[in-house]
Amino acid sequence: MNNGDVATDSYRLEHRYSLMRNSATEVSRLKTDGDFRDRINSMIIVFRNVQEYSHVGVVTGFASVNSSIPDVFVPRQIEEHLDYLCSIAYDEPFEVGIESQFSRDLQRLCMYNPSAVLQSLRTRLMDNSTNSSVSAEILQWASRQEAATIRTLVVNLLSAGLHHPSSLVRDAAASGLAYLDEDSAIAYLRQAFEREGIPELRDDLEDLIHSLET
Amino acid sequence: MSIIFRKLAQKRHWDGKPWTEQDDVQADVVNCLRTKENKLSVFMLDGSSSQIARVVAALAVTRDSIANLDLAIAPSDILAQCGIRTDRAPGQTPDPEVNNWHQDLVDLTILQLARLAVAIRSKGQIKRYNLKKVEEAIRLSLNDNYIQTERINKNLQFSLAKRRIVQLH
Numbered sequence: 001m002n003n004g005d006v007a008t009d010s011y012r013l014e015h016r017y018s019l020m021r022n023s024a025t026e027v028s029r030l031k032t033d034g035d036f037r038d039r040i041n042s043m044i045i046v047f048r049n050v051q052e053y054s055h056v057g058v059v060t061g062f063a064s065v066n067s068s069i070p071d072v073f074v075p076r077q078i079e080e081h082l083d084y085l086c087s088i089a090y091d092e093p094f095e096v097g098i099e100s101q102f103s104r105d106l107q108r109l110c111m112y113n114p115s116a117v118l119q120s121l122r123t124r125l126m127d128n129s130t131n132s133s134v135s136a137e138i139l140q141w142a143s144r145q146e147a148a149t150i151r152t153l154v155v156n157l158l159s160a161g162l163h164h165p166s167s168l169v170r171d172a173a174a175s176g177l178a179y180l181d182e183d184s185a186i187a188y189l190r191q192a193f194e195r196e197g198i199p200e201l202r203d204d205l206e207d208l209i210h211s212l213e214t
Numbered sequence: 215m216s217i218i219f220r221k222l223a224q225k226r227h228w229d230g231k232p233w234t235e236q237d238d239v240q241a242d243v244v245n246c247l248r249t250k251e252n253k254l255s256v257f258m259l260d261g262s263s264s265q266i267a268r269v270v271a272a273l274a275v276t277r278d279s280i281a282n283l284d285l286a287i288a289p290s291d292i293l294a295q296c297g298i299r300t301d302r303a304p305g306q307t308p309d310p311e312v313n314n315w316h317q318d319l320v321d322l323t324i325l326q327l328a329r330l331a332v333a334i335r336s337k338g339q340i341k342r343y344n345l346k347k348v349e350e351a352i353r354l355s356l357n358d359n360y361i362q363t364e365r366i367n368k369n370l371q372f373s374l375a376k377r378r379i380v381q382l383h
Contacts, residue, residue, distance in 0.1 A: 093245065095223045097274070097281035099369065144279055168226045175282055178345050200229045204342055211346035 078116045081109055086130050094137045096175070102134070103141040110145070118142065118153040125160055125169070132166035139169065143176030155182060162192040167201050178208055186212055216290040219257040219266065220334075221273050222246040225284035228340045239335045246286070247327055254319040254327075257305070257312070258290060267343075269315065271355035272307035274348045278369040280377070283348050288338025296329040298322065308365035309355065353379050 089102035110117045121138050124130045130138070139161045142154050158180070161173025174192060177185040189209050196202040222228070227242040234240060247254060259265045270283050293300060298319050305316030319330075334340070343351060352374065355361045363371070363380045374380040 093223070093248070096284070097277035097279055099278040140281070167229065168224070171226050175345065179280070198229055200340075201226070204225070204344070207342070208344050211344055 078109065078113055078120055082117070082120055082124070085109070086124070086134055089134045089137065090131055094133055094140075096140065100137060102137055103144075106138070106141050114145075114147065114150045115153060118150060118157055122153075122157045122160055125157065125164060128165060132164075132168045135161070135164065135166065135169045136172035139172040139176045143179045151180075155180065155184065159188050162188060167198050170196070171201055171204065174205055174208060178212060181212075215261050217259050217261045217287050218290050218293065219259050219269055220246070220254070220286045222284040222286055222340070223248075225282075225340055225342050228286075228335060237332055237336050239331050243331045244327070246284075247331060249322055249327070252320065252322045253301075254322060255305075256300075256317055256319055257315045258300075258317050259287075259315060261287075265315075267351045268309065268355060268360060269307075269312050270343050270348060271351040271361065272305075272309035272312040274343075274352055275308055275355075275361055275366040275370060276306070278367060280345060280348060280370065280373055282345060283343040284340070285343070286334045286338055286340050288334045292330070292333040292337055293319065296326050296333055298326050298330060308362065309360045311360065349377060349379060356380065 085102060085105050089100075089105075092100055092102055094100050094102070106117070121142070125135055125138070139158055142157050145154050155177070158173045158176045161169050161176070164170055164173065170192065174189055177188055186209060189205060189212070193202060193205040193209060196205055223246045224242075227240055227246055229240070231240055257269050259269065266285075266287065270285070274280070274283050299321055300317045301320045303316060303318045305313035307313055307316075352361070356363065356379065363382075366374065366380070371380060371382060375382045
């Protein structure tokens with residue numbers, strides 16, 4: 001990348017980042033292409049620690065993001081970043097089995113502090129503060145996490161999802177548990193089946209349990 | 215009897231709700247009937263379960279991960295009832311024969327889409343191939359050489375290999 005590109009990119013990033021600092025509403029309306037989104041995602045994390053925002057800071061930060069990534073982010077930064085990601089995910093059309101930009105963003109964030117991310121996501125699920133489509137996508141993403149170190153957190157998140165007020169989220173939680181192929185999944189799914197009030201979802205749960213048992 | 219087959223983004227959008235009348239559907243079904251240039255992708259089948267399974271497998275291997283596949287099937291005569299035209303257009307799956315069954319619903323209007331949604335709900339079926347059934351459908355299509363492993367979505371190949379559905383070299 002030559003200096004001209006950095007200057008242009010830096011100007012755009014500076015402008016967009018100033019919007020983000022000003023209001024959450026601006027953040028939710030912010031439209032970025034995938035390339036800038038990746039950079040902004042990284043820079044939000046970096047610049048939370050920068051008191052004085054400046055053009056030089058942008059260029060410096062940009063370079064530092066490209067060359068080194070902090071190993072661990074404190075939970076407060078995770079929360080702020082998840083706020084941003086969930087707000088912009090609202091308009092993304094999700095489809096089961098298709099990786100979304102939102103899930104890619106979550107994956108990137110999870111690299112830094114997976115436990116904090118999963119715990120925060122569970123809190124958001126339990127307090128119903130996140131849109132149900134986004135919550136369902138979170139559960140689909142979570143079920144695809146293979147690291148053994150976070151398996152318990154993933155199962156906790158999915159089992160919490162079985163109690164969500166939205167049938168979309170309960171469905172995603174059930175499908176996620178089935179994907180994990182955990183021994184405990186059938187027990188969770190049976191309890192969910194007993195509780196389920198929506199006939200179509202109840203049928204799907206019964207069918208799923210039957211498939212897992214055979 | 216000839217049927218139309220449409221992959222759905224989310225089966226839950228088709229569930230009855232307290233505010234939906236008997237012959238109506240949630241507004242969110244539009245997420246399952248997203249048009250591009252006023253066209254909608256469907257498959258025209260003979261109605262056999264083997265054909266349905268083959269289409270399920272062909273669609274499933276284009277995705278990034280193994281997951282439920284939700285679908286709608288309905289008698290093809292609902293298209294005429296809704297005033298909808300079709301055009302032959304080859305599909306984009308790894309199964310060449312399935313691609314021959316693909317058609318586009320064309321020159322669609324919002325009224326036609328609404329009628330189609332209601333017709334699917336009242337005269338068709340909303341079904342789900344769950345995870346295990348999708349795996350089985352993929353396995354069958356691979357065993358019968360309908361799909362070649364190398365044409366499967368790269369993101370999916372590793373997942374299928376871990377489940378011993380394919381072998382990677």
